[in-house]
Amino acid sequence: MSRLLPLLATLVGLTALSWLAAANPEPSWQEQEARWLSNIRQLTFDVEDPRAGARYFVAAGEAYFSPDQQEIIFQAIRGPNPFYQIYTMRLDDGIPRLVSTGRGRCTCAFYHPSGRKIIFASSHLDPDVLETEAAERRRLEEARRNPAKRRRRYEWTFDPHMEIFEANRDGSNLRNLTNSPGYDAECAYSPDGSKIVFCSTRDGDPDLYIMDADGSNVRQLTNAPGYDGGPFFSPEGKRIIFRSDRDREGYLQIYVINVDGSGERKLTNLPGVAWAPYWHPNGKHVVFAYADYSNPRRRPNFDLYVLNVETGAMARVTYAPAADVLPVFSPDGKKLMWTSKGRNGTVESQLFLADFNDSLLP
Numbered sequence: 001m002s003r004l005l006p007l008l009a010t011l012v013g014l015t016a017l018s019w020l021a022a023a024n025p026e027p028s029w030q031e032q033e034a035r036w037l038s039n040i041r042q043l044t045f046d047v048e049d050p051r052a053g054a055r056y057f058v059a060a061g062e063a064y065f066s067p068d069q070q071e072i073i074f075q076a077i078r079g080p081n082p083f084y085q086i087y088t089m090r091l092d093d094g095i096p097r098l099v100s101t102g103r104g105r106c107t108c109a110f111y112h113p114s115g116r117k118i119i120f121a122s123s124h125l126d127p128d129v130l131e132t133e134a135a136e137r138r139r140l141e142e143a144r145r146n147p148a149k150r151r152r153r154y155e156w157t158f159d160p161h162m163e164i165f166e167a168n169r170d171g172s173n174l175r176n177l178t179n180s181p182g183y184d185a186e187c188a189y190s191p192d193g194s195k196i197v198f199c200s201t202r203d204g205d206p207d208l209y210i211m212d213a214d215g216s217n218v219r220q221l222t223n224a225p226g227y228d229g230g231p232f233f234s235p236e237g238k239r240i241i242f243r244s245d246r247d248r249e250g251y252l253q254i255y256v257i258n259v260d261g262s263g264e265r266k267l268t269n270l271p272g273v274a275w276a277p278y279w280h281p282n283g284k285h286v287v288f289a290y291a292d293y294s295n296p297r298r299r300p301n302f303d304l305y306v307l308n309v310e311t312g313a314m315a316r317v318t319y320a321p322a323a324d325v326l327p328v329f330s331p332d333g334k335k336l337m338w339t340s341k342g343r344n345g346t347v348e349s350q351l352f353l354a355d356f357n358d359s360l361l362p
Helices: 004-023 029-034 129-145
Strands: 037-042 059-065 071-077 085-090 096-098 106-111 117-122 163-168 184-189 195-200 207-212 228-233 239-244 253-258 272-279 285-292 303-308 314-316 323-329 335-341 350-356
Touching: 029 037, 059 106, 059 323, 059 335, 071 106, 085 106, 085 117, 106 184, 117 184, 163 184, 184 228, 195 228, 207 228, 228 272, 239 272, 253 272, 285 323, 303 323
Parallel strands: 059 350, 272 323
Antiparallel strands: 037 350, 059 071, 071 085, 085 096, 106 117, 117 163, 184 195, 195 207, 228 239, 239 253, 272 285, 285 303, 303 314, 323 335, 335 350
């Protein structure tokens, strides 16, 4: 009988644990996201969505708010060009407006703090731009007919014809700001609009540079082997957040550096890919996308996280069975916008917007 008592106690304990688990089930991914995000809404749509209308795009992503928060600027694919072009769209009417030339590759658009000008990167001056576009259409058609030849992993093209351009908010008065051999892109204004930080391969590999807003006084900020990119000035204008794979090729981590090149710090050391950092307006936190690659038997998925730059504390924001990337805060910090593939059944990447609960920031 004495031997049965421990067994009976164990069985009773297991039964109690099972009851507790049944009474307190694991929260759904929707419930976990609802702590951070509310009023989630889709801003752009694919062809299969009846709500698409003028907001139909083959793919859309990397959006940023205008300073007055009434408009966004983003990259998207529609029409005959197989590459991304730059569009703006007011949030109240949802009507997209093309502001790039319609030729070549485009990426990384950003508003001037005054709201009157924009910058973006484009390869439309490529002397062989028509053939470049035709070759991409042929590749896409071959991939459509032969799924085995589709790209299995996202690849970014460091187009050597990519340069940074300034334009009025409506795309008029386009002006070339860079004209160097190699790739110039991934650009953003400083909070006072006097400087632009960007990524360039002019020294042989992708590093960060800063220039005056008119394209003059270019100086190199980082000079490490590997890729340094995706930079943004902090709200007070004294620091720059960026991503780098200098420790392991293809495995990005988040870094911060002062605008004078001092005080560089690695902020993440995660077993996967951490990228696309963007500042919260409080200057203490950043939001970024992360996928864990530590388990070769599990397919990694990108979700959004927030990070306290000073303490290193992290918290997860999104939990959907979809790839959530390229997050940005609104200027007042009350909204979060990001790019998602798979959310709401999207086939390709599209834009999403939600109200953000900043009281949970770690």
